[in-house]
Amino acid sequence: MMFEMYWLLLLMAGAAGWYLAYIYYRSRPKPKIPGEYLKGLNYLLDEQPDKALEVFIDLVDVDTETVETYLILGNMFRRRGEVDRAIRIHQNLIARPALGANYRSTALLELAKDYFKAGLLDRAESLFVEVVKLGLQAEEAYPLLLSLYEQEKEWEMAIETATEMQKKSDKRMNQTIAHYYCELSEQESAGHAGDLAAARKMARKALSHDKGCARANVLLGNYAMHEKNCRVAIKHYTGVFRQKPEYLPEIFLKLREAFLMQDNQDGFRQFLLKIRDSKLSGILLPALLTNLTLNETERNEVLQLLEHKPELSLPEISAFLENLRQQEKSLGELGADRIQASIENFISGCNSHQCRQCGFQGKRLYWQCPSCHYWGTVIPVVPGLE
Numbered sequence: 276m277m278f279e280m281y282w283l284l285l286l287m288a289g290a291a292g293w294y295l296a297y298i299y300y301r302s303r304p305k306p307k308i309p310g311e312y313l314k315g316l317n318y319l320l321d322e323q324p325d326k327a328l329e330v331f332i333d334l335v336d337v338d339t340e341t342v343e344t345y346l347i348l349g350n351m352f353r354r355r356g357e358v359d360r361a362i363r364i365h366q367n368l369i370a371r372p373a374l375g376a377n378y379r380s381t382a383l384l385e386l387a388k389d390y391f392k393a394g395l396l397d398r399a400e401s402l403f404v405e406v407v408k409l410g411l412q413a414e415e416a417y418p419l420l421l422s423l424y425e426q427e428k429e430w431e432m433a434i435e436t437a438t439e440m441q442k443k444s445d446k447r448m449n450q451t452i453a454h455y456y457c458e459l460s461e462q463e464s465a466g467h468a469g470d471l472a473a474a475r476k477m478a479r480k481a482l483s484h485d486k487g488c489a490r491a492n493v494l495l496g497n498y499a500m501h502e503k504n505c506r507v508a509i510k511h512y513t514g515v516f517r518q519k520p521e522y523l524p525e526i527f528l529k530l531r532e533a534f535l536m537q538d539n540q541d542g543f544r545q546f547l548l549k550i551r552d553s554k555l556s557g558i559l560l561p562a563l564l565t566n567l568t569l570n571e572t573e574r575n576e577v578l579q580l581l582e583h584k585p586e587l588s589l590p591e592i593s594a595f596l597e598n599l600r601q602q603e604k605s606l607g608e609l610g611a612d613r614i615q616a617s618i619e620n621f622i623s624g625c626n627s628h629q630c631r632q633c634g635f636q637g638k639r640l641y642w643q644c645p646s647c648h649y650w651g652t653v654i655p656v657v658p659g660l661e
Contacts, residue, residue: 453485489519
């Protein structure tokens with residue numbers, strides 16, 4: 276009996292609580308939507324953005340609901356390319372003294388995006404920096420600030436920002452920072468009065484941030500070749516092969532030149548044996564046959580490597596046929612000419628580089644993908660039989 280009374284009292288208490296809550300919500304005053312606010316929305320629906328803009332800016336009261344509308348409206352204008360209107364909306368929001376800290380930070384970030392899209396990079400930079408200092412939208416502001424510095428080629432500021440970003444988040448920025456140092460290295464080496472000592476220093480800093488930075492070894496190898504230091508050049512070029520073999524085609528012919536300048540033909544022959552069975556040989560071996568004047572011994576060695584491969588890429592087939600025709604070996608001249616012309620026509624229309632991140636394709640190497648803007652994702656590809 277006591278147990279049943281307990282549950283009855285519990286049920287009655289629950290019902291009483293629900294009823295009191297119902298009475299409270301029914302009796303509390305409902306928020307009133309200002310008539311001017313509705314008027315502004317009507318202008319938007321009628322596709323009269325200028326009139327809507329004036330109405331919203333003239334509104335005195337800004338509460339949580341209207342702030343959200345302001346932000347949505349500003350973003351809409353920016354996406355439509357009407358950056359001037361977006362700037363007015365966000366400037367008006369920031370000017371409101373009663374705006375909360377979080378909304379103020381958001382409005383500053385949106386205004387910075389407006390300036391960035393309008394090409395007003397100095398203004399955008401100062402606002403991004405302010406948002407980062409506030410700390411409320413730093414996670415979104417940091418990448419935008421980095422993008423701005425990349426656009427302005429302010430690599431030292433980019434390094435500083437990326438380092439701060441790495442400290443305050445879990446995102447690792449080592450590879451990106453390494454590319455920034457490589458950009459500085461290329462700047463130092465540019466022109467006839469290039470400072471190779473400073474350029475090497477920047478490239479080594481890149482390796483200190485990312486030991487797998489093949490680009491840094493490419494640069495260090497190039498600097499060594501410029502100074503005729505073949506031993507150091509070979510060290511860095513073979514370092515590229517150990518780090519990121521996919522970038523070997525970018526320095527392969529220079530590597531051969533370094534071996535020959537050092538009078539080390541056998542060393543280059545041993546290197547060829549290492550790459551014989553890799554997919555990279557589909558680019559590298561044809562490069563030897565078609566781009567260089569080889570002596571008869573070298574040519575026969577490369578042809579033998581091709582003959583023993585189970586499958587050839589199109590560039591390898593083209594180079595192989597060309598050498599057969601030149602040496603007047605089997606396969607009629609007319610047939611060889613037609614096959615080679617067809618293959619070369621196909622190859623000429625193929626892209627030789629592709630981004631592993633977004634699939635972008637192009638005919639040359641970009642260290643930063645022009646499409647997705649990731650660093651170090653564009654690699655050479657073989658236009659052949661996959």
